[in-house]
Amino acid sequence: MAVSAAALRLFPSATRFVVLCGPGNNGGDGYVAAAALAESGASLAVFAPGDVGKLKGDAARARATYAGEVHAIETYEPRTGDVVIDALFGAGLVRDLPKAVQEAISRVDDRCLPVIAVDLPSGIDGRSGAVRGASFTATHTVTFMAAKPGHLLLPGRTHCGSLEVFDIGIPDRLVRSRAGDLRINTPAVWQQHARGLDPATHKFKRGHLVVFSGPQTSTGAARLSAMAGLNAGAGLVTLASPPEALAANAAHLTAVMLKEIGKAGDLAEWLKDRRLGAFVLGPGFGVGKKAREFALMLCGRALVLDADAVTAFMERRTELFDRIAAEGGQVVMTPHEGEFARLFPEIAADTALSKIEKALAAAKLSHAVILYKGSDTVVAAPSGRAVVNANAPPWLATAGSGDVLTGIIGAHLAQGMPAFEAAAAAVWRHGEAGMRAGRGTTAETLVENIAPLPE
Template structure:
């Protein structure tokens, strides 16, 4: 489980470079940096004793930097507690610098070269090799060591982040430890939340080592774990004076007669998600099919641009969802451009995204506005089609790709997956961590598009609306459990 420092504000995620600046700022403010290392290492030792009381021996693997320094402090604390401890170093101790060198000097235990380590039953590994700052592949010898420990089945406690996980992107750098438990300091890092890094951390503890919150917040970028604090104050309160149009009119476009289900899922999700009125805009050929399945969702015939132009004449029709099961990409593009030019809010999904393959700049041009009013919801394949150059840039992680795409689009990007990233053109981003794997089922994306439409229709700003909808979608999936389908997912939607 994760222990958070605070829940009064969105949970900050600090990339490794920002955390390095926090450490430097703390030292420059007069805080003893060795004292911070002592608290960090002792927290690791306490976690080791708490989580692995049956360990026959603790094996501390120390790297060349401050992560290794934390390991030497942990080794000293464990030895004082009476545990059997042995220490192995990746480098000659004479090569250590700064606080890491000081921590090693006062450690009473002998330090052996890491090449001498051979896993034995009953040992617990404390990984203090590299932590969150890793940006390159691990050395071959370390990769081989990780494989040997994995094959031996020994539990691992990771200091900061399992070695081999890129703290900024969550990617695996050659090999990575699969920790049973991890201890990090002050805040989580993106690598703790993004995949596959999240799957390697085990249970996670965030320990406050005493750096003032003002220093942490001064270096924080606008990157958070997705949660209700992000949209607090933006949710629309119910009023006795409400009527259905005040709560928002959402129009969802249906596909042709043989592909109506996706649009209905979006429409029903929008209604359940809080819109006051939802209309399914259906081709005439599909009216009877849709009418047979709808009750509270309204139904209207819209076949072509003239029909849509007439529909847009009513300014109360503010919010649209286009793409689920739509099929006709040429018509999807024309409809999207009409809504952009009419100043409407749009959730663009599925076929609507594909209709603009490689043409994000066109969407930017037609939806350009001081306050974003376009939300796109691509999965990985759709993201590659809409933003091919960004998707192909291997130097970028998922957060960086989503932010670059949002900037290019001038709108909100919901980059879907088990670690969905919501990004805004002003540089804000959030990562959803609670959505379960059961959402990998047909129609769940259509439901999400409808919920976003509802939140937009309620008047919530686009970034906050997307964050709230992604969270609401994941919470409904958790309530639905292992029998989740897109249809019963809708029935589990609750205000969040």
């Protein structure tokens, strides 16, 4: 009924509604929608693959609600003015679509017809978002009770169009039980850790964030992270710079402080100051022995490992993972697709796993929170908690955007947020900053558009 209502609401001038019904319960939904459309007086045609006489259970009972003729899907010839209701296969699809269905999708695509998908566009794997042979690209998708991973993970998300979640009366406790520790990333996940400012606070109580700079020719990324950390709420931020980069960094800094840290010994001495709340290592830092030494020294603290600091352990990851486990710090790693494949090659290569499952496997292996970047960023914890982010605009894909995200995570850690919540909140704020900055955003304007944490 929700599907038929959406069809009439969105396409009141449709010449004909074409309902494509599959062999299971998704097809059953299609037959009920067809019956409702017929009762409304709409022009209608129903097509299905295979023998509809072999339907069983709920699908057969739903088929009985529609009194009209059902045609073979092979005979469907799209017309101008058709609106297609795709009720062929839903979220449970785990195999490639039958040839006849793929050919029907191709015919609909050729005519650029609008499609309303029931549950998920046929061809999208509800668990991973993968395309199984072919898929409709829907104008609108009606799903029930809760969004599925395939609605949020790429490429599935790009096939869904606008998403409508309709309540069909399943108790929330059952939905949550089935979802386990997987959520869409919203303030509800982390808001309890986003503390308001105490009127009696001072800068050290708001958190001291340290960002490590790279050499003289690679200082910009660290400065972006530092400024993002300051704008995101850290009470003070220090850029730890090698001697050769001091002049370059000093020329660009005002509110961010500067400290000379050249060798591991310098860092060891500085770490005696327990007011240093959190650390960002990686943006523009360089790949090599120094990155590994610094990272291993910081595994007992609140730490974000990004970019070069992730790649530096490509061939020595066990050393890092063991140190994180032994030291018990609040560690967040932020790999993009390429960095993830370098650090977790066996997980990345497993095509049976969804992006969520890959992130969870990497978190368990590394003992760190994994922020697996992309348009469908996933944040996963070793405990099994995971969120999928959904508010990031496409124009965030710009140079330096990831450095800004890293700085926001660092600010949250410096303020005392747990690693998982710090990362999830940062991804959400990063997306909101992108929306505020608009389509022409650069990393610099992104920093200026970081809004306060919602309270």
